[in-house]
Amino acid sequence: MSVQETLIPKLGVVTDVRIDTPDVKTFRVNALDGGKVFDHMPGQCAMLSIPGVGEAMFSITSSPTNTEFMEFSIKKCGCLTNWLHQMEEGQQITIRGPYGNGFPVETEFKGKDMVFVAGGIGLAPLRSVINYVRDNRQNYGTVDIVYGSRSMEDLVDYKEIIDVWCKEEGINVYLTIDREQEGWDGHVGFVPNYVKELGFDTNKTVIICGPPIMIKFTLAGLIELGFDKTQVYTTMELKMKCGVGKCGRCNIGAKYVCKDGPVFRCDQLDEMPNEY
Amino acid sequence: MQEAMIKRAKELLTDGTVNRVLGWQKGGVAYDATPAVFDSAEALEQGFVYDDFTAANLSKYLVKETKNEGKVLVFLKPCDTYSLNQLTKEHRVNRDNVYVIGVGCDGKADVEKLRAQGMDGILGITAEGDNFVVETLYGNKTVAKADVLAERCVVCKSRKLMTYDEILGEDGEVIDSNRFDMVEQLENMTSDQRYAFWQNELSRCIRCNACRNVCPACTCEKCVFDNVNSGVANTAAADSFEEKLFHVIRAFHVAGRCTDCGECSRVCPQGIPLHLLNRKFIKDINELYGEYQAGEDTDSRGPLTNFTYDDCEPSIVHERGVE
Amino acid sequence: MQVEKKEFKPTIVAFCCNWCSYAGADLSGTNRLNYPANVKIIRVPCSCRVNPMFVLRAFQRGADGVIICGCHPGDCHYTTGNYYARRRMTLLFSMLDFLGIERDRTRLEWVSAAEGAKFAATMNDFVETVTKLGENKRLEDLRCKKQ
């Protein structure tokens, strides 16, 4: 693979737009002739762009086991994402990737009991792994999903969670929202506290993704429960331009998030300078 | 001078008038002094330097420094005091948090001029009267200070301190300088010649932003050239147009506020005479709207935030200079 | 073989103040006065809204001449806006001249809402002047040129 192929994007077309929450939409992207633009592993990212507006890295939300299309759950928070949110079906976009290391689903995760902890839009990269695990159920142990958001409306992929994940055998879904809300009879409270309350078996493997503050406190809670940092994975995000470790801006210490990351094991983070 | 400055700074530190001193830190070679904050007598003794090469204008650092706790002592040369006044006028510096010691200045030397005179491999420079004795890898050489004076000092506009709490050395006078000569020379060229001149100069620009970042008048919290939403944010000029855009706008944004301290040209790694753009504005303002020197006071209205009912029309451009 | 020389039609950007000059342009239109179609009018709230950057970027995007029209001094809707604009544009035009950009490519003109005829005449004159100068070469951005 050369940069000639990676820095020059391919064309994709938006084939479906789903409104998830007031500020998150999920876009389905196909190659112009149908099918996927490229294959990827769970946790990998792609560079999406609208020429003239900008380019940015997004995690691929759909699982590699989905062979028909790719999905991106995108929160409106900047110039490009605002533009993306105005897209309609049939809009072409440019896309390049896949970038990053992805989760070690075929190695370290194999045979493990998995706990997924997500907050807000942090579910986006995890959804890819969760569905990958569901589709290769025989390779993994139990699956627990703890997912929290500010409010009921802010739960991304609520429909899939309720209709599919909750109904599947061997998967436990724990939902929580930050504040009491009418029509919500589930758990109320912050994710880190909920994780501690639930008190998982300490031989499970945990993946966390969400706001930095949530990651920080969840990790602290897990260690309190007796987890080791080598059992906990997270994914990072920094400003990226090239995606191939050359433009020099997404480094944390000697590691480039776009190339060596975005998935890091929490004990690896300890060896990196605290600059993220 | 350096000794007297250190002595006075130590006194002011001891009696609590100030809690730190903004000055210049000695470097490795004779000419490379770095602006620095000193917070103790020992630090001053070890590193404080003031000589013919401490050229940096310290007033811009006061924007940041005066936001900190306590009063800061700063040594300012006459041209730097103009900058401080201007910053005070624009409420960018809290003058109450600054204790200014004005220091006389006979002009600063420009190491590039030393190099241009064939002084390669400079190891040490000692001032002896009106000369520098330069020790180099290729033998000792002597050069007259006057011959290596920085361009801005050759045409120094004023040796008078505009604002100070005390003076070390002698206060000077405003000089009737010939600083506009080069601007005039350019004005008298044909438009083709001027275009060729600037095309050649500006094409060397590497957009390092040193001119902008060092400028005591450029104190915007966020520069338009850094603002991605402005449409002109860029880290490199992709077309020669962008060089012109950057430099015209940079000069325009400080028009009427530029004190002509000359830092922009001093720091330019490519030796572009940027001060000529600023001086052109100053000269135009002087000629069209009456003599005005930014930084002379802290309360007058600047020429671009002011007007008279009978100002000239822009068509005056057609009546001036050479087409 | 006879090659027909393509007639040069300059692109002119005219920044017109909303209260006077834009109305003046309107008037010249309703009076069926002719001025060249290659004058592109950009309405601004006041002539002093025109940032030097606007002028330069108009040239970048392919303008061959830029004209700024505002209320007559003393008539500004905001009382004093055009006085400031006058100083700014004087200095800007002088600077562009200093850089060797043809001085006839920029102009400032006061046009009131009642001066439809003056607007048309000004534009005709400006277009003629710029046509004589030819294409803007000194303040162009090569990337914006159509191949």
Added chain:
Amino acid sequence: MKQIKLDSIQSLFKALSATRTLYLPVDTPAGADFKKYEDGVLWSGALNPNRSAKDFFFPQTENMVDFKVEGKTIEIIEPTRPDEDFVVFGVRACDARSFELLDKVFLCDPVDTYYQNRREHGVIVTVCCNKPAETCFCTNFGIDPTAPGGDVACWQDDDTLYLQANTKAGEALLNSVADVLAEADDSAADSVKETVKAIMAKLPIQNLDLSAFTEDNLLNLFGSEQWKKLSEACLGCGTCTFVCPTCQCYDIKDFDTGHGIKRFRCWDSCMYSEFTRCAHGNPRLSQVERFRQRFMHKLVYFPANNNGDFSCVGCGRCLAKCPISMNIVKVIKALGGANK
């Protein structure tokens, strides 16, 4: 080894430029600059041009791809790549070494084909420094200015230029201009080398203690108290990064030409406030962090990823050009000894 008299060097330049474009350092009123050779252009005797030679392979701006957008559809137009063969003459040992370091970044997988393409079309002719400056410190990074890299190496004494090919491409280049060159003894340049070595021994910046800059010491150095003091006066301009032969960070930007979109890349600087700004914030909010990033990258991060090679060649440009005279040597001196 070949030789040519300096007074007939123009014939060498003519011969070199006959079949390809020749670039060489030329004096300007504000220091030397690499310029295209044309009849009558004189080779500058300056030690180093203001800008490094990295421009030839990694230009400040470079068009990557064009787009045409119409309604909902996008068309991707790949630009034609430059295919002009060129020679860069008069590169010093430090800049020559910088290409090896840039290669490590751009030619590792995935290969940057823009850079690779230029690299393949360029031949580098280095010249031994005959008048090192006080700002030179290449020897600290294991560079021998008397044995410069590149495809062809040259040595210059009072009246003669000696040339020797280092690579196959260099040999081919010398063969193509064999008419204007004469044979020389392989030891002909030895006296030049000796003279330069003697000068090098007197340089003020020698034996910098680099032993502290190891990956193991990364967190220690990162957390050093010294950064605040060192970066205090930093203006946050990009001078050091843009004159640096090894700085390689870039930005990718889109430009709307009015009739299409040009996507280009251009140099960027980690010293700039917006360098790492993204939707969720900026991990390097103050100049301390940006300043630290630059030097940590050169002295720790880069070596950690590249077998211990520092990303500095000691050309001394940042020493000469920094507006406030803060530079990598001062950083090494401040951190090198204290943080072992």
